[in-house]
Amino acid sequence: MNRDRIITLLFLLGSLIYPILMRDPYYMHMAILIGIYALLAISLNLLLGYTGQLSLGHAAFFGVGAYVSSLFYLNLKIPVWIGMVMALIASGILGYIVAKLSFKLRGAYFVIMTIGITEVLKLVGLNWVDLTKGPMGLTDIGAPTIHLGGLGTLDFGDKIPYYYLILSLVVLCFYLQYRLVSSSYGRAFISIRENEDLAESVGINCYKYLVIVVMVSASIAGVAGSLYAHYVSFIDPGVFAFFISVNVVMMVIGGGQGTLMGPIIGAILFTLIPEWLRVFGDARMAVYAVMVIVIVIFMPRGILFYVTQLLNLRKKT
Amino acid sequence: MLGVEHIEASYGHIRALSDVSLKVEEHATVTLIGSNGAGKSTLLKVVSGLLKPNEGKVEFYGERIDGLSPDRIVARGIAHCPEGRRIFPELTVVENLEMGAYLERSKKLVKERIEKLFDSFPILRERHKQLAGTLSGGELQQLAIARALMSNPKMMLFDEPSLGLAPILVDQVEKIILRLKEEKITILLVEQNANMALELADYAYVMETGSIILEGPSPDLRRDERVIKAYLGGLEG
Amino acid sequence: MIFVQYVINGLIIGGAYALIGIGLTMVFGIMRVVNFAHGEMYMLGAYFLFTFFTKMGINFYLSMLLAIAAVMGIGGIYEKAILKPLRRRSIETVMLSMIGFSLFIQNIAMLIWTPVPESITSPFPLTAYTLGGLYFLPQRIMVIFAALFLVLLTHLLLKKTKIGKAMRATFQDLEAASLMGIKIDRIYSFTFVIGVGLAASAGTLLGPIFTVHPYIGNLANLKAFAIVIIGGLGSFTGAITAGFLLGVFESLGAGYVSSGYQDAIGFILLIIILIYRPTGLFGKIGQRR
Ligand SMILES: Nc1ncnc2c1ncn2[C@@H]1O[C@H](COP(=O)(O)OP(=O)(O)OP(=O)(O)O)[C@@H](O)[C@H]1O
Ligand SMILES: [Mg+2]
Numbered sequence: 001m002n003r004d005r006i007i008t009l010l011f012l013l014g015s016l017i018y019p020i021l022m023r024d025p026y027y028m029h030m031a032i033l034i035g036i037y038a039l040l041a042i043s044l045n046l047l048l049g050y051t052g053q054l055s056l057g058h059a060a061f062f063g064v065g066a067y068v069s070s071l072f073y074l075n076l077k078i079p080v081w082i083g084m085v086m087a088l089i090a091s092g093i094l095g096y097i098v099a100k101l102s103f104k105l106r107g108a109y110f111v112i113m114t115i116g117i118t119e120v121l122k123l124v125g126l127n128w129v130d131l132t133k134g135p136m137g138l139t140d141i142g143a144p145t146i147h148l149g150g151l152g153t154l155d156f157g158d159k160i161p162y163y164y165l166i167l168s169l170v171v172l173c174f175y176l177q178y179r180l181v182s183s184s185y186g187r188a189f190i191s192i193r194e195n196e197d198l199a200e201s202v203g204i205n206c207y208k209y210l211v212i213v214v215m216v217s218a219s220i221a222g223v224a225g226s227l228y229a230h231y232v233s234f235i236d237p238g239v240f241a242f243f244i245s246v247n248v249v250m251m252v253i254g255g256g257q258g259t260l261m262g263p264i265i266g267a268i269l270f271t272l273i274p275e276w277l278r279v280f281g282d283a284r285m286a287v288y289a290v291m292v293i294v295i296v297i298f299m300p301r302g303i304l305f306y307v308t309q310l311l312n313l314r315k316k317t
Numbered sequence: 318m319l320g321v322e323h324i325e326a327s328y329g330h331i332r333a334l335s336d337v338s339l340k341v342e343e344h345a346t347v348t349l350i351g352s353n354g355a356g357k358s359t360l361l362k363v364v365s366g367l368l369k370p371n372e373g374k375v376e377f378y379g380e381r382i383d384g385l386s387p388d389r390i391v392a393r394g395i396a397h398c399p400e401g402r403r404i405f406p407e408l409t410v411v412e413n414l415e416m417g418a419y420l421e422r423s424k425k426l427v428k429e430r431i432e433k434l435f436d437s438f439p440i441l442r443e444r445h446k447q448l449a450g451t452l453s454g455g456e457l458q459q460l461a462i463a464r465a466l467m468s469n470p471k472m473m474l475f476d477e478p479s480l481g482l483a484p485i486l487v488d489q490v491e492k493i494i495l496r497l498k499e500e501k502i503t504i505l506l507v508e509q510n511a512n513m514a515l516e517l518a519d520y521a522y523v524m525e526t527g528s529i530i531l532e533g534p535s536p537d538l539r540r541d542e543r544v545i546k547a548y549l550g551g552l553e554g
Numbered sequence: 555m556i557f558v559q560y561v562i563n564g565l566i567i568g569g570a571y572a573l574i575g576i577g578l579t580m581v582f583g584i585m586r587v588v589n590f591a592h593g594e595m596y597m598l599g600a601y602f603l604f605t606f607f608t609k610m611g612i613n614f615y616l617s618m619l620l621a622i623a624a625v626m627g628i629g630g631i632y633e634k635a636i637l638k639p640l641r642r643r644s645i646e647t648v649m650l651s652m653i654g655f656s657l658f659i660q661n662i663a664m665l666i667w668t669p670v671p672e673s674i675t676s677p678f679p680l681t682a683y684t685l686g687g688l689y690f691l692p693q694r695i696m697v698i699f700a701a702l703f704l705v706l707l708t709h710l711l712l713k714k715t716k717i718g719k720a721m722r723a724t725f726q727d728l729e730a731a732s733l734m735g736i737k738i739d740r741i742y743s744f745t746f747v748i749g750v751g752l753a754a755s756a757g758t759l760l761g762p763i764f765t766v767h768p769y770i771g772n773l774a775n776l777k778a779f780a781i782v783i784i785g786g787l788g789s790f791t792g793a794i795t796a797g798f799l800l801g802v803f804e805s806l807g808a809g810y811v812s813s814g815y816q817d818a819i820g821f822i823l824l825i826i827i828l829i830y831r832p833t834g835l836f837g838k839i840g841q842r843r
Binding site for chain 3: 052054056101102104108109111112113115116117119120123124126127242246249253282283285286288289290292293296297300
């Protein structure tokens with residue numbers, strides 16, 4: 001317990017001084033993306049890690065967040081912050097609908113619903129040209145700003161302030177995850193994951209808890225989408241890519257599902273891995289796919305878990 | 318001919334059998350009685366290969382069969398008539414019977430066996446085209462037994478064939494088993510209906526919470542006080 | 555009249571959808587898992603036909619058979635190498651490895667055939683027969699007849715043959731089936747191979763009608779999921795009905811509403827079904843004990 005705390009704090013400290021050590025814009029860029037994916041991974045960890053429900057449509061919540069917040073900004077010229085809240089609400093509502101529809105029946109239904117809704121939203125993004133500009137996408141999505149009275153305005157259009165904005169949100173969500181998981185809700189989630197029938201028999205309303213956790217998860221994913229849009233300032237229906245959903249699942253599983261730090265570690269690994277795989281050229285995604293299969297089959301408890309186990313074995317022999 | 322030695326088996330972490338041994342001689346009828354959850358069905362599953370034991374061995378005609386897959390065990394001549402009948406509800410009666418003889422390659426032989434069984438179970442002939450799911454309880458039990466017999470087994474494992482049947486139908490099942498006994502088929506009969514089981518069997522085992530606690534020739538057990546108290550409702554006399 | 559034409563066009567495409575649907579529902583029937591690589595098998599069917607027929611000039615029907623056989627071979631290897639060892643693992647592990655496999659196939663297809671869409675040349679004359687004001691393209695007539703033939707063949711396989719009966723027995727009660735001496739492993743492999751073969755056959759039928767590119771499997775998957783859920787997971791009749799239904803609705807939707815959303819229609823039907831009849835039209839969920 002204590003060791004975990006120390007590691008977490010060291011991690012936080014490292015993240016705080018990271019921009020001082022790494023001035024290179026590329027490293028800052030990767031760090032910001034990692035932060036955004038960490039939010040997405042935390043949101044999925046609540047669902048997959050703690051209640052055992054596999055979502056393969058986190059790109060849907062992410063993309064809806066990105067589009068809603070961008071559209072509010074571009075069409076109504078309201079502050080970005082309000083747009084972000086709108087993204088949170090919109091994704092939460094979408095999550096509610098998906099959960100309501102699919103949790104009457106279990107098993108593959110939720111997975112299919114989440115995949116399906118992503119594909120449909122992609123079609124909407126491509127075809128509702130009046131609103132979304134279709135495949136052209138939305139451009140000139142501004143970054144948030146804060147007026148500091150006499151001190152001028154803090155513009156999050158720069159990488160460093162945006163980095164700290166994201167970092168604070170990751171810390172907030174991490175804390176939220178921690179509180180949620182150690183509350184009575186968290187215990188309910190875990191009992192649903194371990195044995196749904198048993199959970200139901202001790203009076204846990206699984207359906208209700210699952211709907212709640214999907215809503216929370218979707219809302220966080222929506223915020224991540226919004227942060228992404230205002231960071232890159234351009235989005236197209238590619239935000240609904242199936243790859244995003246798969247990669248987030250890999251973050252959660254590869255990092256260690258159902259652990260607090262898992263999604264953070266996973267986000268680092270699986271933001272960087274697709275970049276590293278560029279050395280394989282066109283075969284990059286095929287290699288990635290093989291990795292997915294290998295990790296899912298042989299390392300369901302996360303890469304780190306197996307690496308430490310291997311190291312421990314070495315020490316012993 | 319069937320020897321079960323020091324079997325230990327579990328479902329995941331739940332231990333269901335510990336150190337169970339029993340023997341069934343050729344042409345004998347042996348019963349295994351015991352209350353709910355004692356592990357009787359589990360033992361049959363181990364014998365028929367549905368569950369791999371953690372320890373111990375199962376021998377059939379002197380050869381080890383534990384660890385073999387169910388189809389291999391059926392091929393050696395053990396038919397398991399499972400608890401709850403487990404008929405294929407959306408197959409017709411005839412199709413169910415055909416499945417019973419799945420390992421028999423000759424279609425002609427399968428047909429002959431079906432005809433022979435129809436003679437012993439005339440109600441099945443009447444229903445032969447119906448979906449099995451539409452049969453009544455007694456008919457289902459007959460079909461389950463007939464289906465198991467389709468493999469032409471040397472040995473039959475029965476798991477609570479009288480369960481859930483009206484008294485007349487229980488008598489009917491009893492008659493069927495008696496007939497099989499006369500035909501020199503070796504039988505291992507699991508029952509909660511100890512009265513019937515002890516009447517039919519030559520030798521009996523009593524199981525409780527995963528272990529054999531008592532065994533002996535049926536007539537002896539019928540006079541055993543513990544058995545009378547626990548399984549015969551104290552009405553024996 | 556145009557309405558009738560739309561319905562007929564829809565029924566023709568629906569025939570191929572029915573094939574995709576029964577393939578998926580069969581695999582679900584035995585594995586209790588939706589095969590997430592089903593659409594990729596459809597895609598491979600279309601691409602193999604492209605290679606054998608358009609590129610290599612082999613006879614069209616022979617090319618179709620070769621394409622289907624090739625996909626069945628790949629499916630068989632996949633089943634043996636990956637799915638079989640995972641039989642006792644959690645459903646999530648199985649689903650995710652299937653998704654990994656589908657990504658793999660998609661990207662291998664991209665390496666082999668490039669992402670540029672290809673079209674399979676039609677071996678049939680391009681002039682339509684007319685009958686009472688309705689048009690029938692020879693290509694499409696072949697599609698519906700081939701689809702009906704394959705549906706019938708699958709039906710006969712399941713109803714009349716020994717292995718077909720064993721498959722149905724296994725769908726209904728796996729444990730009891732194994733007590734009959736049925737080798738469950740063989741039934742798994744056989745069912746999987748037949749299932750992906752049906753997806754591939756749909757690919758060879760629709761490939762010459764639409765264009766072929768490495769991502770057509772995504773939409774095929776989505777439609778296949780919709781079909782089996784609308785029809786009722788595991789139901790053969792349901793998959794056929796829902797396949798034709800989807801074809802007709804798509805055709806009407808594209809004709810009267812907008813072709814951009816044509817591919818979303820399956821999902822919309824799926825949602826309607828989930829609201830009003832969650833077990834599907836012919837639903838029998840949880841039938842196996
Ligand atoms: N599939 C299973 N998974 C987990 N535990 C099981 C399973 N089947 C049986 N058990 C447990 O194993 C023990 C033995 O069960 P078994 O079915 O062999 O008893 P039984 O003597 O046949 O009882 P009954 O007379 O009710 O049929 C019980 O405690 C039961 O709860
Ligand atoms: Mg029992």
